[in-house]
Amino acid sequence: MAFYRSHVLVSVDPECLAKGAHEVIDALNDELIAQGLLDEVQVLETSRIGDPYRLGPDMLVYPEKEHYANLSADDIPYLVEEHFLKGRVVEKFRAQEKAVSDEELGAPKPKEVRIVLRNCGKIDPHNIEDYIAEDGYQSLAKVISSMTPEQVIAEVSKSGLRGRGGAGFPAARKWQLCRQVPDNPKYLTCNADEGDPGAFMNRRVLESDPHSVVEGMIIAAYAIGASRGYIYCRAEYPIAVQNLKIAIAQAHEFGFLGDDIFGTGFSFDLEVRMGAGAFVCGEETALIASIEGKRGEPRPRPPFPAVKGVWGKPTNNNNVETYAVVPQIILKGAEWYASMGTEKSKGTKTFAIAGDVINTGLIEVPFGITLREVIFDVGGGIKDGKQFKAIQTGGPMGGCLTAEQLDLPLDYEALTAAGSMMGSGGLIIMDHETCMVDMARFFMEFTQDESCGKCTPCRVGTRRILEILEKICAGEGQPGDLETLEDLCYEVTRNSLCGLGQGAPNPVISMLKHFRAEYEAHIYEKKCPARVCKALIRYEIQAAACTGCTVCARNCPVEAINGERRQAHIIDVDKCIRCGICAQVCNFNAIQVLS
Amino acid sequence: MDNPTGIQQTQEICENKRAIIDQIIAENQNRPGAMMVVLNETQGKIGYISPAMQKYIAKKLRVPVGAVHGVVTFYSFFTTEPRGKHTMKFCMGTACYVGGIPQLMEKAKQITGTEIGKTTADGNLTMEICRCVGACSQAPVVTVDDEVIGHIKPNKFPALIKKLLES
Ligand SMILES: Cc1cc2nc3c(=O)[nH]c(=O)nc-3n(C[C@H](O)[C@H](O)[C@H](O)COP(=O)(O)O)c2cc1C
Ligand code: SF4
Ligand code: SF4
Ligand code: SF4
Ligand code: FES
Numbered sequence: 001m002a003f004y005r006s007h008v009l010v011s012v013d014p015e016c017l018a019k020g021a022h023e024v025i026d027a028l029n030d031e032l033i034a035q036g037l038l039d040e041v042q043v044l045e046t047s048r049i050g051d052p053y054r055l056g057p058d059m060l061v062y063p064e065k066e067h068y069a070n071l072s073a074d075d076i077p078y079l080v081e082e083h084f085l086k087g088r089v090v091e092k093f094r095a096q097e098k099a100v101s102d103e104e105l106g107a108p109k110p111k112e113v114r115i116v117l118r119n120c121g122k123i124d125p126h127n128i129e130d131y132i133a134e135d136g137y138q139s140l141a142k143v144i145s146s147m148t149p150e151q152v153i154a155e156v157s158k159s160g161l162r163g164r165g166g167a168g169f170p171a172a173r174k175w176q177l178c179r180q181v182p183d184n185p186k187y188l189t190c191n192a193d194e195g196d197p198g199a200f201m202n203r204r205v206l207e208s209d210p211h212s213v214v215e216g217m218i219i220a221a222y223a224i225g226a227s228r229g230y231i232y233c234r235a236e237y238p239i240a241v242q243n244l245k246i247a248i249a250q251a252h253e254f255g256f257l258g259d260d261i262f263g264t265g266f267s268f269d270l271e272v273r274m275g276a277g278a279f280v281c282g283e284e285t286a287l288i289a290s291i292e293g294k295r296g297e298p299r300p301r302p303p304f305p306a307v308k309g310v311w312g313k314p315t316n317n318n319n320v321e322t323y324a325v326v327p328q329i330i331l332k333g334a335e336w337y338a339s340m341g342t343e344k345s346k347g348t349k350t351f352a353i354a355g356d357v358i359n360t361g362l363i364e365v366p367f368g369i370t371l372r373e374v375i376f377d378v379g380g381g382i383k384d385g386k387q388f389k390a391i392q393t394g395g396p397m398g399g400c401l402t403a404e405q406l407d408l409p410l411d412y413e414a415l416t417a418a419g420s421m422m423g424s425g426g427l428i429i430m431d432h433e434t435c436m437v438d439m440a441r442f443f444m445e446f447t448q449d450e451s452c453g454k455c456t457p458c459r460v461g462t463r464r465i466l467e468i469l470e471k472i473c474a475g476e477g478q479p480g481d482l483e484t485l486e487d488l489c490y491e492v493t494r495n496s497l498c499g500l501g502q503g504a505p506n507p508v509i510s511m512l513k514h515f516r517a518e519y520e521a522h523i524y525e526k527k528c529p530a531r532v533c534k535a536l537i538r539y540e541i542q543a544a545a546c547t548g549c550t551v552c553a554r555n556c557p558v559e560a561i562n563g564e565r566r567q568a569h570i571i572d573v574d575k576c577i578r579c580g581i582c583a584q585v586c587n588f589n590a591i592q593v594l595s
Numbered sequence: 596m597d598n599p600t601g602i603q604q605t606q607e608i609c610e611n612k613r614a615i616i617d618q619i620i621a622e623n624q625n626r627p628g629a630m631m632v633v634l635n636e637t638q639g640k641i642g643y644i645s646p647a648m649q650k651y652i653a654k655k656l657r658v659p660v661g662a663v664h665g666v667v668t669f670y671s672f673f674t675t676e677p678r679g680k681h682t683m684k685f686c687m688g689t690a691c692y693v694g695g696i697p698q699l700m701e702k703a704k705q706i707t708g709t710e711i712g713k714t715t716a717d718g719n720l721t722m723e724i725c726r727c728v729g730a731c732s733q734a735p736v737v738t739v740d741d742e743v744i745g746h747i748k749p750n751k752f753p754a755l756i757k758k759l760l761e762s
Contacts, residue, residue: 276635
């Protein structure tokens, strides 16, 4: 009998088999033969090792008791080479302990102050008593029993709270406007359409702390004199819709919603309405049309919703986060809230950080913190030791800021002055491998696709801008294109009916302003300096680094890679569609991108 | 009768679909703005809203067919044809775009031999793109029948698709 120095147990429970455990075993045997290790390493089949749904296919390696998980046949050559030949543990395949923390949010990071997100992940969103135990509905009781509507508005006004949906209009002023209109009934709408790609602050609050939004809306309704409210939630958020419905039903049971709340004669009811996948419905007049059951097309303002909103009646519309902070302001006082932030931007703001930063996810920080602090302290810096290039604030209608602007404070006016905007809180951080022409094209593709088509400048203009950007990315840009782009951007911004068209050119304008040389490189040198634009790059295998493991060849969607096992492989540039898969799957970093 | 929308005159809707729609309408018809609610529920429960169903809903809600058709075509969530047994949606939000969704779409096309936006010939899988589903910290993300699956690695992805094609 042979003496084995290692035993490998591969789980072959049904789930692991369905996920390819047999292929893993075959690959393992092949590779052990090829490396001449068959006499040293024994491969055995076993029943489940870890949770097969989360970890399978997985294997246990003795005598080290190393647990490798989520394997596929493609991982095996690297694993064998590293673990069995070189005796090194392969960190990236090791089974992860079950994520104890919540990867979206987790524990507060340095410089965070959590007010809106304070309950998220801590209380059971399906249980109103959990919320009540965290001082929930105390503000409502206080407002209804001891404050007049005018006093509520005055308190919110003193706190300096501004709308969190993007434009930053003072909340109390909007409430006052609606209250004053001599027409009844009045309505409330809560904008939970969060369509800005890369932003999910509102989703988290709706899913994890729905009662804070419900309570905020009841208080606002009391202040404004509204009798009915609609929470308009995008269809992409089914859990948020469900949790809101549960919260509303429970608030009814406890007498916080319905007729004659707390016996005061004040009545208010709430309903959730679902969107159906149209970004423009985040614009308030479109949102109102959609609640009315129509096509979600914006209409000119004035009349503003405060005068003519849902069913032609006075309507106050605020963002999820705007409503969610109101109970905290009432509870802890306007001075407390106003003590945080800058002169004109008070309190805290939630942001969703995405892109090339170490800690992606949700954060909540006081206004006035600098972008540098957000990226490097809260966000932990740029991933993989790469270099910061730009940050997009305000989503697809916002703008980008560069390294020179990192010391800007997060403040509505400061960002606008710098040519970007606060927006709803999506922050996309880009490293130096991001192409600014491609990013502009990406945002434009989004806004062009979401343009409702009602007005010509936006419908036609966004299409033309996109076409030019696509041409430049394809290496077909011509002298004069940048000037045409600038003219088009100006026209679309000036002549569009709603914020979508007015803001759509922003990414292009700001990226062109800060990274003009990169655009010019695409047009005049037919090069993509960040090596992203497919038409301008090629992939090459570095023969010296290639071990001939064949993984790239098997993953290439068009069979453009050739080579014998254990021999350096070669990419056929004519066949290659530059999808980048090979570079991603090569465990030996042997594939380079060139422009 | 004139047919301003150009919708094909109806084939019949089958009995149990009609019963589902009848119930949805009974529950919601007194709600102001009922049409969106009815269409959302119909899409959710039946999976699509065919021209025949649009006509039926219009009749029951006493609105012109053109109005229903106008709303159905405006919103991308409403579809007029049945989907496959499973639907996989590729998130085209910023984080996922940067995080490698385009590569996964190439891979999916290769494995299924089907374009994104279409259903496989055996009717098992419909592939679509969608907007950010709000799980950006797990990019790249796909959803399979409403379940969000994040952190997808390109070499683990084929197994996921094959499982759907076979189930
Ligand atoms: C195209 C477009 C999309 C928008 N999307 C949203 C959104 O998803 N959520 C939001 O609160 N506001 C959105 N807004 C802004 C709203 O029109 C409105 O200003 C906001 O809901 C007001 O609430 P606030 O005062 O609390 O900020 C969008 C505006 C435009 C033009
Ligand atoms: S600007 Fe664009 S989205 Fe807004 S109304 Fe005009 S076409 Fe529609
Ligand atoms: S280039 Fe291909 S064959 Fe060479 S090591 Fe990388 S994946 Fe293996
Ligand atoms: S980039 Fe894509 S198409 Fe080109 S060789 Fe690599 S895997 Fe194949
Ligand atoms: S960008 Fe894909 S989940 Fe947000």
